Amino acid sequence: MSRLRKGAAGPAEPPADAGPMVKAEQVHKSFGRLEVLKGIDLEVMPGEVMCVIGPSGSGKSTFLRCINHLEKINAGRLWVNGHLVGYRQSGGKLYELRDREVAAQRREIGMVFQRFNLFPHMTALENVMEAPVRVKRQPKQQAREKALALLDRVGLGDKAQSYPAQLSGGQQQRVAIARALAMEPALMLFDEPTSALDPELVGEVLEVMKQLAVDGMTMVVVTHEMGFAREVGDSLVFMDGGVVVEKGAPREVLANPQHPRTQDFLSKVL
């Protein structure tokens, strides 16, 4: 699996030969009789930052959760880094992957949640070290050094020994980003990462995400932060009612939405 170069300055350009990092084909998802996703077709190229906006209930978070198989899709196909998510195709038949294989796939994908979901019984440092030590079997000392470097990178080098309850929401979310990065994912998913934050704390989290984008990380960001989408996003997707209504360059979609539903939504939030 090709790792993206780290620390590159300026927006990353995808390697010419690489296929899409995420490819969705007619993805359908229902909860019981409620159809949440009604056929999503999307592609995210390596190094691309895709922002997904839309009203609540539009299915944007569900789609994000499908990408790392936290939700099973009912129909369609979903690939990450060329691998079918959650299934193996062989001889024209689909085989469900074992828990162990799904876990292996998820190591390629970092996820940041709206409610942070830090492990409250561990310090910030232990939160970041946990997966590399337990899942990747890295030596503790090595994982520790890397975790400290990551905490430094999100501006929390001095909070390594703090428990989540002792940190502000913005700091917790930055620890959560460091925790996801510790697994060296090829793709980062953000599920409304700033929605649970006090307004004055939003900026510090967006700043870390922006730096990550500049460093060339492939990102799918479900967000309500139109400023972030405009400034950092390479593409913008507007979802409503379980379908992609409009997709394009963020500046164009935000300034000049083509679809009436997009116009309606943007007129309410901008």
Place this chain on the structure above:
Amino acid sequence: MTVDNDVVEPGRPPEAIKAVPVRHPGRWVAAAVILVLVAMFVHFLFTSDALDWAEQRKYMFSDPVLKGVRNTLWLTLAAMVGGVALGIVLALMRLSANPLLSGVAWVYLWFFRGTPLYTQLLIWGAIGSLFPTVGIGVPFGPEFDTWKTQELVNAAMAASLGLILNEAAYMAEIVRAGILSVDEGQQEAASALGMSRLQTMRRIVLPQAMRVIVPPTGNEAISMLKNTSLVAAVPYAELTFTAQTIYASTYKIIPMLVMACLWYLVISSVMMVGQYYLERYYSKGTSKGARERRRLPFMGGGAP
């Protein structure tokens, strides 16, 4: 009392309030009544012949009583360790998506919580008549080896098995409540990091569930200390049974029972202190966590 206007002068900090506090005559009356009752009780302790402190001193540290205390202690420990282990298994079965597993666990809980512990222990005492032999072999087929139950299961084993199987039913519910109390987002975060289900349970969910599990488990342990007295039904010579055996020949019933009570009080007091430190350990990372020193819960604390 009048308040002078010049108490609060501009530019100077105001004087601290010196007011006459509200009087509570009711509290004084209640305190007096209780003091009299306490005095009567202390007088009774020192003068009553029925308590016979000399007789208690004579047996308190005698070999049979110490053996009874030892048996009570190891029964409590065995019942709790076995009960917690089996309880975790039952809790995970109850939470399993497999209807057969959760169904079996439900029936187990239904039986062991629906029948009295004393009756269960009587059955364990007579287990030889329920299952005359125990063997290893093919179900419904030939047996490779067979033992007489009466010889295999001695009184100590019957007593501990009886307590373990009963305790497991209660522990299962406590563990299940603990696991369910952990936010679902925790499992999702662990899954998203690529942790396996076992790792998630062991490293993420159970340590957090412990905060909910430990306090009732401490109470269970203290209850268990006292419930061991029921294995007299098997019969097995723990503390209460030993006291009974002694007064059966000396006819000094009350002194022996009070002596047993004193032993139980000493042990349960030690357990309560242990419970306090255990709870503090597992509240790591919470607002009430290790940073804050709470006072020992003797007043209105977690003990039953």
